[in-house]
Amino acid sequence: MSADLNVFITKERIESHTDETTDRSGEDENPLAGMTVAVKDNISTKNIRTTCGSAMLESYVPPYDATVVRRLTDAGATIVGKANMDEFGMGGTTETSAFGPTENPRAPERVAGGSSGGSAAAVAAGEADLALGTDTGGSIRNPAAFCGVVGIKPTYGLVSRYGLIAYANSLEQIGPIASTVEECASLLDVIAGPDEHDATTHEEGANTDYAAAADGNVEGMTIGILSDLVEGADEQVVSVFEDAVADLEAQGAETVEVELDSIEHALAAYYVIAMSEASSNLARFDGVRYGTSGGYDGNWNETFAKAREDGFGEEVKRRILLGTYALSAGYHDKYYKKAQDARAWVKQDFDSALSRADVLASPTMPVLPPKIGESLDDPLQLYFIDANTVPVNLANLPAISVPAGEADGLPVGLQLIGPAFGEEQIIRAGSALA
Structure with a gap:
């Protein structure tokens, strides 16, 4: 299926160099043993080309692995290929790739989102169990929403960026994509934590068990509805979003309306x-x-x-x-x-809003996945597609996109935003839906 959807730029395996063993406490030393992972093609892989979706780097082969790649293979995972992406991460549809667009597995005539479109499509199409993407202004959450999978943009500094070919250093984070919130959290457990090669990484959040937070318990949780981001969305998207919020309320969550002047x-x-x-x-x-x-x-x-x-x-x-x-x-x-x-x-606005709510919610994308070719001729339309996701990167906060439902047979995502290093909260809330 990947050849038809154009999921991978380079289809080459990187095998784990660990054995499936358990330590003396009975815990699995290789938590991703047997799992396959697609890695976005702006993350360095030793001796395997890394193109950033650009003709500029068509023949570039890194001499080292990114920290996240090493952590994947140390955890027992097998990397199955380098996933297609918008050129240097610049785009929201994967149509700017020099290697052609990735098609949406749910609707092949439509975009898979971007810039991590190949990563999300790989998971949605069953070409990989898990995937790594990068998120500068929504590039994990956007394709996760459009392809009907789960994507987490971590707090800036939670995951090492060593080996990432950067587009915008102060905004970008590497993060996980998976079919369920629990699987996504398990991948985050593996890649999170400080790295001596990346001075921007933090100790905070490094020893958290994110997979354990995916318990679906939202009883008593306060969810702030970002009214400004809801009002600007397509009516069909808003309808699905409101149904998902009602589901969370039925499970015991409370909601408050929040406005952000900025x-x-x-x-x-x-x-x-x-x-x-x-x-x-x-x-x-x-x-x-x-x-x-x-x-x-x-x-x-x-x-x-x-x-x-x-x-x-x-x-x-x-x-x-x-x-x-x-x-x-x-x-x-x-x-x-x-x-x-x-x-x-x-940043100040988000901090104020998060003093009133445990997490904040909005539609991930304000529109349904466009048809391939619709937005390339209108750069402004391409930029406005990021309206609900870019504020999170400006504030360096964590956010997750989870499937909220469908409109016209197309996936709609719900975005949950948490305080800095509050991944547990967004994972807990998201797991109530996915």
């Missing part, structure tokens, strides 16, 4: 910050240090420009240009500094 500025702030960081991060892909080398004649400027012209797709070029403009002399304070101020406001 939300209307979050999307603009996110794209200024993300594109600015992309402009800086992708400067290394010049055809000399990294990337395609055309062997062009002429001076350095011509060679550099030609390598980037040939190596990058249209969406990546667009974001680099906008980010470079936002950081340029005379515009830094006008755009980038204001965006960072807005980011601080978003």
